[in-house]
Amino acid sequence: MGTRRKSRELTLQMLFQSEMGKQSPDDVRQSFWAQRADVEEETRGFADDLFRTAIERTIEIDALIQKHAEHWRLDRMAAVDRxxxxxxxxxxxxxxxxxxxxxxxxxxxxxxxFSS
Known part of the structure; x- marks a missing residue:
């Protein structure tokens, strides 16, 4: 698996944990990486950057998704898909x-x- 693909998957996992676990994004990041010390720095860096962007721009991102998701409310989507x-x-x-x-x-x- 390529570095970017792995980073994207790790980003998804952090976003999912952040949403479902109700932890702060910083707490999610710290505990997530503490359990994955073997992840290469390049992979981790890209995943961290995507995670930060998604968290910092959640309102804007969710508005864009909602605007283009015909007949689907964001809260009705499966958490993984969202x-x-x-x-x-x-x-x-x-x-x-x-x-x-x-x-x-x-x-x-x-x-x-990852989705059903």
């Missing part, structure tokens, strides 16, 4: 140099792995 979308939109916002089709494809592949 957080996959948040991570993808965070990447589109924070890394505009990454081609949009790549971000979309990665989100779909992660959904195949």
């Amino acid at each position: 957080n996959i979308l948040r991570a993808a939109v965070a990447e589109l916002m924070g890394y505009p140099q990454t081609p949009k089709p790549v971000v979309i494809n990665e989100a779909l592949e992660i959904a195949r792995k």
